[in-house]
Amino acid sequence: MTVPTAPTAPTAPTAPTASPAATAGPAGARETPEAVFDAAVAADERIEPRDWMPEAYRASLVRQIAQHAHSEIIGMQPEANWITRAPSLRRKAILMAKVQDEAGHGLYLYSAAETLGVSRDELLDKLHTGRQKYSSIFNYPTLTWADVGAIGWLVDGAAITNQVPLCRCSYGPYARAMVRICKEESFHQRQGYEALLALSRGTPEQHAMAQDAVDRWWWPSLMMFGPPDDESSHSAQSMAWKIKRHSNDELRRRFVDICVPQAEALGLTLPDPELRWNEERGHYDFGAIDWAEFREVLKGDGPCNEQRITQRRRAHEDGAWVREAAAAHAAKHGEATR
Amino acid sequence: MTTSDWPLWEVFVRSRRGLSHTHAGSLHAPDAEMALRNARDLYTRRSEGVSLWVVPSAAITASSPDEKDPFFEPAGDKPYRHPTFYEIPEGVRHL
Numbered sequence: 001m002t003v004p005t006a007p008t009a010p011t012a013p014t015a016p017t018a019s020p021a022a023t024a025g026p027a028g029a030r031e032t033p034e035a036v037f038d039a040a041v042a043a044d045e046r047i048e049p050r051d052w053m054p055e056a057y058r059a060s061l062v063r064q065i066a067q068h069a070h071s072e073i074i075g076m077q078p079e080a081n082w083i084t085r086a087p088s089l090r091r092k093a094i095l096m097a098k099v100q101d102e103a104g105h106g107l108y109l110y111s112a113a114e115t116l117g118v119s120r121d122e123l124l125d126k127l128h129t130g131r132q133k134y135s136s137i138f139n140y141p142t143l144t145w146a147d148v149g150a151i152g153w154l155v156d157g158a159a160i161t162n163q164v165p166l167c168r169c170s171y172g173p174y175a176r177a178m179v180r181i182c183k184e185e186s187f188h189q190r191q192g193y194e195a196l197l198a199l200s201r202g203t204p205e206q207h208a209m210a211q212d213a214v215d216r217w218w219w220p221s222l223m224m225f226g227p228p229d230d231e232s233s234h235s236a237q238s239m240a241w242k243i244k245r246h247s248n249d250e251l252r253r254r255f256v257d258i259c260v261p262q263a264e265a266l267g268l269t270l271p272d273p274e275l276r277w278n279e280e281r282g283h284y285d286f287g288a289i290d291w292a293e294f295r296e297v298l299k300g301d302g303p304c305n306e307q308r309i310t311q312r313r314r315a316h317e318d319g320a321w322v323r324e325a326a327a328a329h330a331a332k333h334g335e336a337t338r
Numbered sequence: 339m340t341t342s343d344w345p346l347w348e349v350f351v352r353s354r355r356g357l358s359h360t361h362a363g364s365l366h367a368p369d370a371e372m373a374l375r376n377a378r379d380l381y382t383r384r385s386e387g388v389s390l391w392v393v394p395s396a397a398i399t400a401s402s403p404d405e406k407d408p409f410f411e412p413a414g415d416k417p418y419r420h421p422t423f424y425e426i427p428e429g430v431r432h433l
Contacts, residue, residue: 050402100383176363323368326368329368329369
């Protein structure tokens with residue numbers, strides 16, 4: 001039988017499309033799992049949980065997704081610090097919604113990590129015992145109300161710059177979680193910018209408070225993109241696997257370029273005397289980052305490392321009775337399906 | 339009891355009337371009622387849904403990716419199931 005070319009997509013959305021895994025067909029179907037995996041990554045297909053994947057790919061994803069999930073839930077703390085002292089009911093409702101979102105983002109990401117064969121308890125245990133990390137940025141304190149604004153604008157802004165390319169990550173469940181998260185992060189950044197703008201346009205004291213917050217959060221925000229490319233241990237492999245799409249330095253440059261005009265519109269300055277437009281490169285030049293500080297905080301000697309983990313453990317232990325009660329209720333009514 | 343002891347549930351959201359439920363993600367919960375409440379808080383914080391289903395993940399039977407080729411093969415050589423397979427003279431309408 002003559003097999004004509006496959007129908008095209010517009011009129012037949014369910015038409016079979018040529019995928020690298022499928023093109024091998026019955027004849028060439030006995031390709032090695034590595035070859036199938038490599039071809040899928042090369043063709044920008046997504047890897048799904050039950051596909052074969054190299055152990056190092058799996059381990060790298062677990063490390064990155066776990067760190068990301070931990071960052072979301074630890075990130076609730078510095079901002080929750082200001083919920084009871086928000087300057088208005090409007091700001092309070094916004095902040096509560098934002099902190100609740102961060103909890104949700106943590107849950108999406110823990111679910112994604114679990115598809116790789118690790119359990120939720122194992123991940124939480126590694127967080128609580130310091131065997132898995134979270135973003136260093138959350139080891140800085142929120143000293144004033146303006147810090148809530150600065151976190152929304154700069155920290156969430158940096159996170160978005162990092163996360164948008166992750167929506168195209170080669171691992172399906174991670175990419176899908178990121179799509180959902182990115183949609184929700186946009187509100188986080190805008191509410192922070194608006195809060196800072198209100199302060200910047202307020203009394204001289206309020207303006208000074210906003211400036212002080214930006215002065216303290218700017219450099220740690222730039223560190224969020226991770227070490228420079230030539231010192232980043234995981235970058236090259238992650239990019240080859242299409243977990244990451246852009247290098248640390250590339251994303252950092254992009255973030256600086258975005259922030260400079262936004263700071264101008266805020267009427268605030270960024271604390272870097274070397275920050276200036278470079279006509280030739282088409283980017284802003286900026287000063288050297290204090291990587292010694294970064295390593296210090298990463299190592300555990302930041303201003304709030306101890307406090308964050310202690311609080312996290314306490315919250316987990318204090319919630320034990322709720323988990324037990326829910327389990328007892330489920331057992332009593334015989335609804336647990338396990 | 340820990341969250342790992344809680345079963346995993348798959349969450350399906352109907353975004354508005356007239357559309358089918360679509361898989362949104364998963365969560366742990368001790369029972370179906372808690373799974374529904376958690377699903378509401380986790381997946382419909384911005385009015386993304388008008389109806390939710392929660393299904394124990396363990397109750398789902400999936401085709402294995404290893405069987406992908408032979409399992410879906412029967413459809414692979416039947417392009418005549420698609421309307422674009424057929425050649426129709428130009429100018430013929432409503433077909």
